Amino acid sequence: MKRLQYFIESQAFGVCTMLGEKLGIATSSIRLSFIYLSFLTMGSPVLLYLMLAFWMNVQKSLRRERSTVWDL
Template sequence: MKRLQYFIETQAFGVCAMLGEKLGIASSSIRLSFIYLSFLTIGSPVIIYLMLAFWINMQKSLRRERNTVWDL
């Protein structure tokens, strides 16, 4: 159970951590707000979370594929 919790908190997309860094808010409070909003709005923040996760992964993959001038 601890391994699953560790994976989810540290490795699962990193959306809350990224938002926390950009906005200067603790990522734990962002996670709690996603959970509360999901209960109140019947899951619509989950869709937003998945879209942000897709966007972050696309940015990471584009950064990795960039070549420098010296790679020729």
């Protein structure tokens, strides 16, 4: 069960983990909030989640692209 949970968490972009670390909230409560809000609002938080995942991916690629000031 732990292997499955780790696989899903590592493949799910890490958006909830990032939000939890930034806001100081437990990651599990953020995930539950996304799930409940998705059911209540017919899936609109999924769009927010995907936008945040895209933004995180852009930030990672920008950080990888240039690691120091002297890299050209």
